Amino acid sequence: MNFGVIGYKGRMGKLILELFQEHNHTPVLLVDKNEIIEKEKPDVIIDFSNKDALETTIYFCKKYSSNLVIGTTALKEEHFKLLKELSENVAVVQSYNFSIGINILLDILEKYSKIFEKWDCEIVETHHSKKKDKPSGTAILLKNTINRNLEIHSLRLGGIPGDHAIFFSNEGELIQFSHRALSRKVFALGALKAAEFVMKKTRGFFTFKDILKEEI
Ligand SMILES: NC(=O)C1=CN([C@@H]2O[C@H](COP(=O)(O)OP(=O)(O)OC[C@H]3O[C@@H](n4cnc5c(N)ncnc54)[C@H](OP(=O)(O)O)[C@@H]3O)[C@@H](O)[C@H]2O)C=CC1
Numbered sequence: 001m002n003f004g005v006i007g008y009k010g011r012m013g014k015l016i017l018e019l020f021q022e023h024n025h026t027p028v029l030l031v032d033k034n035e036i037i038e039k040e041k042p043d044v045i046i047d048f049s050n051k052d053a054l055e056t057t058i059y060f061c062k063k064y065s066s067n068l069v070i071g072t073t074a075l076k077e078e079h080f081k082l083l084k085e086l087s088e089n090v091a092v093v094q095s096y097n098f099s100i101g102i103n104i105l106l107d108i109l110e111k112y113s114k115i116f117e118k119w120d121c122e123i124v125e126t127h128h129s130k131k132k133d134k135p136s137g138t139a140i141l142l143k144n145t146i147n148r149n150l151e152i153h154s155l156r157l158g159g160i161p162g163d164h165a166i167f168f169s170n171e172g173e174l175i176q177f178s179h180r181a182l183s184r185k186v187f188a189l190g191a192l193k194a195a196e197f198v199m200k201k202t203r204g205f206f207t208f209k210d211i212l213k214e215e216i
């Protein structure tokens with residue numbers, strides 16, 4: 001496939017560019033802050049950049065009828081509205097976490113977190129010190145899935161790719177669910193899986209969990 005990367009100079013952008021090429025896909029559109037390299041029509045555009053790039057991303061998706069895989073976090077309601085509108089014409093996969101493990105954890109929490117309704121619950125997320133947003137998109141996703149008012153604690157340290165832990169506790173016990181991304185490559189692999197998925201679709205709004213339905 002011909003693909004585009006928004007945020008191609010970033011930590012995720014560089015990995016995505018490398019991994020997709022290893023799988024014989026061709027980069028035809030590269031966008032970063034104040035930079036656009038435009039060669040051909042991309043079949044799919046991958047955006048791991050910043051919410052401020054969304055306008056540009058949507059411009060290119062519309063211009064070329066390209067499908068979109070977007071992992072950028074800190075999106076606001078207005079951004080989701082734009083993505084839903086876009087998905088009326090092209091296929092969009094949006095997720096704050098493209099790892100398989102977090103999506104399995106979301107599934108478990110969706111099914112079982114009600115059991116802990118009367119227990120205290122808090123989330124701790126730990127990421128590298130260069131991460132710009134707080135709390136992480138994944139922590140927001142976990143909180144929305146648990147579907148209750150709870151506190152998120154954010155740590156920004158060293159080079160940690162992404163740790164999330166959910167604690168449930170009553171007077172005498174503690175249960176902890178946790179996930180650690182051992183490297184950023186898991187997210188790039190997830191983006192590749194999502195890009196291959198959208199190539200089979202013409203339109204619609206999907207999450208990474210929709211893609212993993214057959215696996216989890
Ligand atoms: N969903 C998931 O599974 C994952 C999501 N993420 C998310 O992906 C995003 C990128 O993460 P990461 O690669 O670590 O971040 P980086 O800061 O390393 O990369 C982002 C890149 O986008 C560029 N950029 C910033 N603003 C714009 C803009 N308006 N137009 C075009 N390019 C722009 C940045 O340029 P500059 O540095 O000059 O600002 C930078 O090169 C974050 O939102 C992060 O939370 C990350 C990992 C996994």
Ligand SMILES: O=C(O)C1=N[C@H](C(=O)O)C[C@H](O)C1
Nearest residue numbers: 073096131136137138161162
């Ligand atoms: O910025 C990151 O690095 C990550 N961002 C995502 C988030 O905010 O949840 C996913 C992952 O944890 C890494």
